[in-house]
Amino acid sequence: MMRKQIVAGNWKMNTNYPEALDLVTNILNESKNIPDQVALYVAPPFVYLSDVYKILKDSAVKVGGQNCSWEKSGAYTGEISASMLKSVGCSFVILGHSERRKHFNEDGTILSKKIEQALENHLQPVFCCGEQLDEREAGKQKEVVENQLEEVVFLLSKEQFQKIIIAYEPVWAIGTGRTASPEQAQEMHAFIRKLVTNKYGDDVAKGLSILYGGSCKPANAMELFAQEDVDGGLIGGASLKADDFIAIARSF
Numbered sequence: 246m247m248r249k250q251i252v253a254g255n256w257k258m259n260t261n262y263p264e265a266l267d268l269v270t271n272i273l274n275e276s277k278n279i280p281d282q283v284a285l286y287v288a289p290p291f292v293y294l295s296d297v298y299k300i301l302k303d304s305a306v307k308v309g310g311q312n313c314s315w316e317k318s319g320a321y322t323g324e325i326s327a328s329m330l331k332s333v334g335c336s337f338v339i340l341g342h343s344e345r346r347k348h349f350n351e352d353g354t355i356l357s358k359k360i361e362q363a364l365e366n367h368l369q370p371v372f373c374c375g376e377q378l379d380e381r382e383a384g385k386q387k388e389v390v391e392n393q394l395e396e397v398v399f400l401l402s403k404e405q406f407q408k409i410i411i412a413y414e415p416v417w418a419i420g421t422g423r424t425a426s427p428e429q430a431q432e433m434h435a436f437i438r439k440l441v442t443n444k445y446g447d448d449v450a451k452g453l454s455i456l457y458g459g460s461c462k463p464a465n466a467m468e469l470f471a472q473e474d475v476d477g478g479l480i481g482g483a484s485l486k487a488d489d490f491i492a493i494a495r496s497f
Contacts, residue, residue, distance in 0.1 A: 251477040252494040253286035254484025271487035279494040298334030309337035315358035327366040337369040353396030378417035412479040418459030434474035466496035
């Protein structure tokens, strides 16, 4: 099975309104320059989602949320539900990002509920997993990632699991300027795929897109994407410049 190659831009808490519209317009204009087999995803801040979707709705570029609530609706001031995301044109949602785990204390119990909400509302979860620097230095990276998968996405049925994307993010390489070597990235991606094979079978594992999410940029994207089990990237800082984002997407 040919796995989907994906370059997803996580804008995080960046851009004001005019900047967001300029950025997505430039991405749209340049998206014709990427290979046909590469899918572009963008995840702007919540407040721009509706207008970003209006710009992209007739294109192949997918729009998604950076997070969603674990609840359907109700008295949760400031929260955004999965159904709200779906209603403004979103087709995916990023869940389990290391910054959400760190700053907002998200654990497996919360993330399982969020995955459930996303799937109920026909949003594709981009589920993030990865180790901290001290865990990498202690040689525990595989143990950490396996636990993160087991406590959330490995609770899903085979049918449900086939709807998700995994993003491996070595936390020590996010926003630090450090990047996992292509060999380190490949080792972890292959390990994740092997776990999926053991859990759901070879057919599911071969069809799973596993993205690399640790300071991927135009200078290193080609080498990273050349690895057998790296199917694209979850891009942070480099997704805030249309030229860089498109250059990464052209690196396959």
